Amino acid sequence: MNNLISLVIKGISYSQTQTGAYALILEEESGTRKLPIIIGSFEAQSIALALEKDITPPRPLTHDLFVSLGEAYKIDVESVYIYKLEDGVFYSNIVFVNNEGERSEIDSRTSDAIALAVRFNAPIFAYEHVVEKAGIHLDITQEEEENIQHTLDQIDDEIDLIEEEELSSDFSHWSQDELEEEMKKAVMNEDYELAARLRDEIENLRN
Numbered sequence: 724m725n726n727l728i729s730l731v732i733k734g735i736s737y738s739q740t741q742t743g744a745y746a747l748i749l750e751e752e753s754g755t756r757k758l759p760i761i762i763g764s765f766e767a768q769s770i771a772l773a774l775e776k777d778i779t780p781p782r783p784l785t786h787d788l789f790v791s792l793g794e795a796y797k798i799d800v801e802s803v804y805i806y807k808l809e810d811g812v813f814y815s816n817i818v819f820v821n822n823e824g825e826r827s828e829i830d831s832r833t834s835d836a837i838a839l840a841v842r843f844n845a846p847i848f849a850y851e852h853v854v855e856k857a858g859i860h861l862d863i864t865q866e867e868e869e870n871i872q873h874t875l876d877q878i879d880d881e882i883d884l885i886e887e888e889e890l891s892s893d894f895s896h897w898s899q900d901e902l903e904e905e906m907k908k909a910v911m912n913e914d915y916e917l918a919a920r921l922r923d924e925i926e927n928l929r930n
Contacts, residue, residue: 726850726851727804727848727849727850727851728751728752728754728848728849728850728851728854729751729752729753729846729847729848730749730750730751730752730758730805730847730848730849731749731750731752731847732747732748732749732750732770732774732837732841732847733748733749733750733757734748735747735748735767735770735771736748744761744762744763744764744767745761745762745763745764745766745767746759746760746761746762747759747760747761747762747767747770747834747837748760749837749847749849751854751858756854756858756859757858757859758805758849758853758854758857758858758859759857759859760813760833760834762833762834763834765914766832766834766835766838767834768784769784769785769786769838770834770837770838770841772784773786773838773841773842774841786835786838786839786842787842789839789842790839790842790843793843796821797821797822798819798820798821798822799819799820799821799843799845800817800818800819800820800839800840800842800843800845801818801819801820801826801845802818802840802845802846802847802848803815803816803817803818803831803836803837803839803840803845803846803847803848804816804818804847804848804849804850805833805836805847805848805849805850805853806849806850806853807850807853808853808856808857813833813853813857814830814833815830815831815832815833815836815837816828816829816830816831816836817829817831817836817839817840894920894921894924897924899925899928899929902921902924902925902928903921903925905921906918906921906922906925909921
């Protein structure tokens, strides 16, 4: 019941059920069951960019920094595994190993774990009871298999848009209440870079 099932990434597509979210489809390597996981836009971008080696973001993403840290301190990702599904949320661990063979397991959001697994070329696993509970049999069409490329095209456009917004963003005409409300939204969306910029703008107004 607790056997580990090896999984591979089958595709990424825009979620039809949750606005602003993506569906990451994992498939068992030696079987037909597929594990659909709803992830956020940032995580979808990060995973898709790691899968597509030809697209480089203008600045390193957070997951890229983990790779740099791993290289600097001789730490590798040995594997990631999904160990629990509770209330619709997947729980995962990342297994890190250093150059002396010492291992550590760290709890992680599944989307972050997979984003790192792709970058470190580490295998992805799930316990049998998780796949049994959440796995479904899907007949993926050729059109759906091309969703990774469609997602990458969207991401490329979004990167260009982000660069344009960074050049044009000006909060000088915003009130403190507007800035604080927008900062709360940024934190909820886990856009901490924007939240920090808004926080600095609020501090400027107060001073």
